[in-house]
Amino acid sequence: MAIITVDGREINVxxxxxxxxxxxxxxxxxxxxxxHPALGKDGNCRMCMVEIEGQKRPQIACDTPVKDxxxxxxxxxxxxxxxxxxxxxxxxxxxxxxxxxxxxGECSLQxxxxxxxxxxxxxxxxxxxKQKHVDLGANVILDQERCVLCTRCVRFxxxxxxxxxxxxxxxxxxxxxxxxxxxxxxxxxAMNVIDLCPVGALTSKDFRFTQRVWFxxxxxxxxxxxxxxxxxxxxxNREKYKDDLIYRYRPKHNDAVNGYFICDYGRLNYKKENDxxxxxxxxxxxxxxxxxxxxxxxxxxxxxxxxxxLLISPTLSLEEIYRLxxxxxxxxxxxxxxxxxxxESFGDDMLRQNDKTPNRRAIELQGIExxxxxxxxxxxxxxxxxxxxxxxxxxxxDLGYDGSIGVLSSSDFLHKDKLDIIIPVASHTQRDGxxxxxxxxxxxSKCQIKRDIESIxxxxxxxxxxxxxxxxxEAVWDSGLKEENFLKDIxxxxxxxxxxxxxxx
Amino acid sequence: MGFKIVPRYGKSxxxxxxxxxxxxxxxxxxxxFLKNLSDTSNIKTECYPxxxxxxxxxxxxxxxxxxxRDDDSVRCVACFMCATACPAECIFIEATxxxxxxxxxxxxxxxxxxxxxxxxxxxxxxxxxDAIRMDTGIFTFVAQKREDFVLNKEQxxxxxxxx
Ligand code: SF4
Ligand code: SF4
Ligand code: SF4
Ligand code: SF4
Ligand code: FES
Numbered sequence: 001m002a003i004i005t006v007d008g009r010e011i012n013v014x015x016x017x018x019x020x021x022x023x024x025x026x027x028x029x030x031x032x033x034x035x036h037p038a039l040g041k042d043g044n045c046r047m048c049m050v051e052i053e054g055q056k057r058p059q060i061a062c063d064t065p066v067k068d069x070x071x072x073x074x075x076x077x078x079x080x081x082x083x084x085x086x087x088x089x090x091x092x093x094x095x096x097x098x099x100x101x102x103x104x105g106e107c108s109l110q111x112x113x114x115x116x117x118x119x120x121x122x123x124x125x126x127x128x129x130k131q132k133h134v135d136l137g138a139n140v141i142l143d144q145e146r147c148v149l150c151t152r153c154v155r156f157x158x159x160x161x162x163x164x165x166x167x168x169x170x171x172x173x174x175x176x177x178x179x180x181x182x183x184x185x186x187x188x189x190a191m192n193v194i195d196l197c198p199v200g201a202l203t204s205k206d207f208r209f210t211q212r213v214w215f216x217x218x219x220x221x222x223x224x225x226x227x228x229x230x231x232x233x234x235x236x237n238r239e240k241y242k243d244d245l246i247y248r249y250r251p252k253h254n255d256a257v258n259g260y261f262i263c264d265y266g267r268l269n270y271k272k273e274n275d276x277x278x279x280x281x282x283x284x285x286x287x288x289x290x291x292x293x294x295x296x297x298x299x300x301x302x303x304x305x306x307x308x309x310l311l312i313s314p315t316l317s318l319e320e321i322y323r324l325x326x327x328x329x330x331x332x333x334x335x336x337x338x339x340x341x342x343x344e345s346f347g348d349d350m351l352r353q354n355d356k357t358p359n360r361r362a363i364e365l366q367g368i369e370x371x372x373x374x375x376x377x378x379x380x381x382x383x384x385x386x387x388x389x390x391x392x393x394x395x396x397x398d399l400g401y402d403g404s405i406g407v408l409s410s411s412d413f414l415h416k417d418k419l420d421i422i423i424p425v426a427s428h429t430q431r432d433g434x435x436x437x438x439x440x441x442x443x444x445s446k447c448q449i450k451r452d453i454e455s456i457x458x459x460x461x462x463x464x465x466x467x468x469x470x471x472x473x474e475a476v477w478d479s480g481l482k483e484e485n486f487l488k489d490i491x492x493x494x495x496x497x498x499x500x501x502x503x504x505x
Numbered sequence: 506m507g508f509k510i511v512p513r514y515g516k517s518x519x520x521x522x523x524x525x526x527x528x529x530x531x532x533x534x535x536x537x538f539l540k541n542l543s544d545t546s547n548i549k550t551e552c553y554p555x556x557x558x559x560x561x562x563x564x565x566x567x568x569x570x571x572x573x574r575d576d577d578s579v580r581c582v583a584c585f586m587c588a589t590a591c592p593a594e595c596i597f598i599e600a601t602x603x604x605x606x607x608x609x610x611x612x613x614x615x616x617x618x619x620x621x622x623x624x625x626x627x628x629x630x631x632x633x634x635d636a637i638r639m640d641t642g643i644f645t646f647v648a649q650k651r652e653d654f655v656l657n658k659e660q661x662x663x664x665x666x667x668x
Contacts, residue, residue, distance in 0.1 A: 208602070209610055214589065
């Protein structure tokens with residue numbers, strides 16, 4: 001522990017920590033471009049200047065370890081002048097095309113100008129021209145004029161992905177970022193450079209011009225792309241007279257799971273939430289009223305009892321799995337969760353996992369059978385199979401099953417007319433729930449977006465049948481989920497805000 | 506918070522009778538009526554629409570128009586500043602990539618719902634490109650259906666500067 005004084009305020013800091021980290025952690029504003037906690041210091045932008053008592057000249061906070069008793073000034077007349085000059089230099093050749101720049105609204109350059117700049121331009125000569133629209137590959141578009149040459153993107157490809165696609169070429173104020181000749185940006189994490197870039201030099205081709213960022217409303221969620229379960233920010237917006245749509249996913253910083261990054265597959269996985277959604281309930285291929293279909297499903301399950309099988313999916317939340325298990329016990333239904341959503345070529349040693357479902361661990365921990373043999377055996381004497389959060393009808397037909405089939409799914413699928421009952425359910429970002437990732441971290445996905453298309457949450461559907469008033473996640477925990485062995489020491493309210501590792505006894 | 510006690514009027518017999526006030530009002534009306542009847546050339550009201558107003562200043566906010574660049578193409582870059590500033594949220598823009606090397610971004614669709622618009626002029630103030638103005642001098646607009654009051658990009662571009 002060390003104590004430093006910042007602008008007259010004493011703060012406790014860790015020994016040998018970087019000054020910039022401690023300042024930022026204590027809400028002291030320090031403009032910076034090149035420093036990023038995941039990439040470390042580089043010391044090239046000189047924006048993070050602070051005054052340290054006893055030192056003749058201002059120092060960069062990103063390359064100064066804290067020392068006990070340090071006295072720091074970040075607001076003095078002198079330091080304000082230094083920051084203004086650094087910014088002025090940075091902006092000499094900047095095109096300032098904020099009106100057409102997707103970064104506007106979340107741009108460090110804009111923010112620092114409002115905070116530390118506010119000077120009138122003294123540049124009356126023409127600005128350097130560079131390329132404004134370079135497709136670097138991997139959905140990343142480069143505007144060389146907007147770049148502040150902080151090299152975050154270069155350091156990401158050299159230190160984090162180790163794919164070395166990017167570099168700085170040409171000297172002094174003609175320098176620009178480029179891929180090496182003959183190669184494109186191509187690695188499964190490439191789009192993270194878009195978030196890393198503090199300005200609008202690197203923007204997303206996928207998000208390009210679809211929304212201005214200040215219209216977007218971020219909500220927190222857990223990615224359902226693979227069993228890593230990275231933390232996400234879901235940026236959505238309901239335009240006037242339109243439906244609420246998701247426009248992008250961004251990584252949410254979470255040291256326990258994904259750090260500052262997510263993979264590109266997960267990032268683009270938001271599309272399934274918007275597109276190809278199941279819009280109506282169907283009974284034997286005919287569009288049906290929603291209420292009628294849910295009542296019909298209840299009757300079917302109660303009629304078939306032990307002749308019915310719930311085939312659940314590892315994309316369901318822990319609460320949904322628990323409630324479906326309860327439903328199967330109450331109505332004497334069989335339950336299984338066989339699912340083959342693995343991709344041996346997907347996993348790597350960074351974040352991605354071969355298991356492309358977010359919650360297989362929860363199924364395992366609740367002791368639900370998921371083997372193919374078990375499914376085959378159970379299918380033998382069944383007259384009704386209900387696929388829940390999945391629509392792989394062909395899979396059970398291939399196993400020789402030819403009885404009635406029902407489907408609860410959020411996305412649309414083919415050959416609906418052959419099935420007895422189909423009900424659209426809330427998609428991943430439309431309902432909250434907890435997920436247990438590949439490293440046994442239990443995490444809460446909070447995002448609940450209200451769409452215009454009609455769908456029902458599985459918790460509500462089960463509640464409608466069991467009629468016990470348990471339809472929120474919290475109520476499910478209180479109704480008995482928290483007694484489960486693996487959740488003994490865990491409290492739902494803690495899970496809400498943190499990723500917590502479950503201890504298996 | 507404090508409050509103010511407002512005195513109540515109308516308790517006297519004259520007030521309660523009501524008729525004296527009625528005749529007082531009639532007197533004002535009749536005096537104007539007779540004055541106007543004797544000198545019709547000085548009547549303040551205009552027989553709109555046969556008579557059109559002649560004293561509209563150039564700062565009067567009429568129906569919007571989208572301005573053009575020197576090469577006659579659309580000046581708007583779909584930055585959404587106007588839509589952000591608009592208190593009635595009646596500007597609907599869809600942006601797209603501009604392919605002609607004049608600029609990078611432009612509106613694919615741009616429409617203003619005149620029925621929702623409150624003619625505050627906020628959009629004109631907000632525009633960083635002088636791409637939207639309300640100087641068409643069109644202060645009255647008629648249409649058969651609600652939908653016809655929503656001016657699209659082509660209509661807004663076709664509107665000309667008024668006098
Ligand atoms: S990078 Fe920032 S300052 Fe530059 S044009 Fe984009 S929003 Fe404006
Ligand atoms: S492109 Fe962005 S991240 Fe890369 S050097 Fe330029 S400003 Fe920095
Ligand atoms: S005049 Fe005001 S209300 Fe009308 S479009 Fe412009 S900003 Fe919106
Ligand atoms: S009219 Fe002006 S403010 Fe509105 S989108 Fe176009 S350029 Fe931006
Ligand atoms: S952040 Fe310290 S020099 Fe760039």
